[in-house]
Amino acid sequence: MSKCYKNFPRRLVAALLVMGVTISIAQAGDRAEKFSGENRGKPVQPAQINAKFQQECSTCHIAYSPGLLPATSWRKVMSGLDKHFGSDASLTDQENKEITTFLVNNASNRWSASTAPLRITETAWFKHKHDSHEIPQAIWKNPKVKSPANCAACHQQADRGDFSERNIKIPK
Amino acid sequence: MFREFNVTLVLALVAVAGLISGPAFAQTPEEALASIQSDAAKATSGFKGFSAARGESFFKTRHGNEWSCASCHTENPATPGKHAKTGKVIQPFAPSANAERFTDPGKVAKWFKRNCNDVLDRVCTPQEKGDVLTYLLTVKK
Numbered sequence: 053m054s055k056c057y058k059n060f061p062r063r064l065v066a067a068l069l070v071m072g073v074t075i076s077i078a079q080a081g082d083r084a085e086k087f088s089g090e091n092r093g094k095p096v097q098p099a100q101i102n103a104k105f106q107q108e109c110s111t112c113h114i115a116y117s118p119g120l121l122p123a124t125s126w127r128k129v130m131s132g133l134d135k136h137f138g139s140d141a142s143l144t145d146q147e148n149k150e151i152t153t154f155l156v157n158n159a160s161n162r163w164s165a166s167t168a169p170l171r172i173t174e175t176a177w178f179k180h181k182h183d184s185h186e187i188p189q190a191i192w193k194n195p196k197v198k199s200p201a202n203c204a205a206c207h208q209q210a211d212r213g214d215f216s217e218r219n220i221k222i223p224k
Numbered sequence: 225m226f227r228e229f230n231v232t233l234v235l236a237l238v239a240v241a242g243l244i245s246g247p248a249f250a251q252t253p254e255e256a257l258a259s260i261q262s263d264a265a266k267a268t269s270g271f272k273g274f275s276a277a278r279g280e281s282f283f284k285t286r287h288g289n290e291w292s293c294a295s296c297h298t299e300n301p302a303t304p305g306k307h308a309k310t311g312k313v314i315q316p317f318a319p320s321a322n323a324e325r326f327t328d329p330g331k332v333a334k335w336f337k338r339n340c341n342d343v344l345d346r347v348c349t350p351q352e353k354g355d356v357l358t359y360l361l362t363v364k365k
Contacts, residue, residue, distance in 0.1 A: 113310045140341035
C-alpha cells in the first residue's frame with residue numbers, strides 16, 4: 053500500500069505524459085486528415101473561369117465551384133451527364149471535354165481520401181459545416197431553401213464561389 | 225462621284241443599323257420550324273403538317289414520367305418558368321415573349337434531346353417537335 057502511494061506522483065506524471073502525447077498525435081492526425089480527408093479546396097471561382105463551364109453549368113443551377121469536389125468526382129459527374137441527378141444534361145463531346153478539363157484542373161487540392169462522392173452535400177466537409185447544431189432542420193424545410201443543393205438560398209455570393217460568413221443570409 | 229459616295233454611305237448606315245439592332249440570330253423560329261418540317265416530311269409517311277392543338281396537348285400532358293413540358297415551362301409559355309427540381313428561373317419559352325428562342329440550331333437540338341429524354345425517356349419525333357413549335361408560335365405575349 054505504502055509502496056503504491058510512494059510511486060503515485062511518478063505514475064501520475066507518466067500517465068499525463070502518455071495522455072498528452074496521445075492527444076497531440078490525434079490533433080496532428082486531424083490536421084492532416086481534416087474531415088477524414090474529404091476537404092474542399094478554395095471555393096472561390098478561378099480568376100480564369102472557363103466560359104463554357106460558366107454558361108453550361110449555370111443553366112439549371114449555379115455553376116458550383118470546381119474546388120468543392122475532388123477531380124475524381126468531377127470526372128464521374130461529367131461522364132454521366134445523360135443521367136444527371138434525374139435529368140438529361142448531356143453536352144456535345146467537345147463541350148464535355150473542355151468543361152471536364154477545367155473542373156479537373158481546378159478541383160479540390162486538399163482532398164486526400166479515396167472517396168469520390170457525386171454530390172457536394174455528401175462530402176464530409178459539407179456535412180460538418182452544415183450539421184444540426186449550425187443549421188436546424190427547420191431551415192432546410194423552408195420552401196425558399198428547397199434543397200441543400202440550393203447554395204444561393206443562404207450564400208448570396210455562391211455563384212462566385214464566395215461562401216464567407218459575412219455573405220450568409222438565412223431566409224425567414 | 226456623288227452617287228458612289230451615296231451608295232457607300234447607305235451601305236455603311238445599313239451595316240451600323242444591323243449592328244445596333246441587336247444580336248444577329250442564326251435562324252428565325254419560322255426557319256427552325258421549316259427545318260423540322262423537312263425532317264418530318266422525310267420521316268413520316270403520309271405527313272399531313274403540324275397542329276398547334278396537338279402541340280399544346282403534347283406540351284401540357286405527362287408522358288409516363290413525373291414531368292410534362294409545362295412542369296418547368298408552365299401552362300403559359302409566354303411567362304417565365306421555373307426548373308421543377310432546382311427552382312432556377314427559366315426565361316419564357318414562347319418566341320413572342322423571348323426573341324432568343326429557337327434562333328440557335330445547336331441549342332434547339334441540345335434541349336430537345338435533353339428535355340424529351342426527361343419527359344418521354346426517348347427522343348421526340350419531328351412530328352412532335354413541329355407540333356410543339358407550331359403551338360408555341362401561336363402563343364401571344
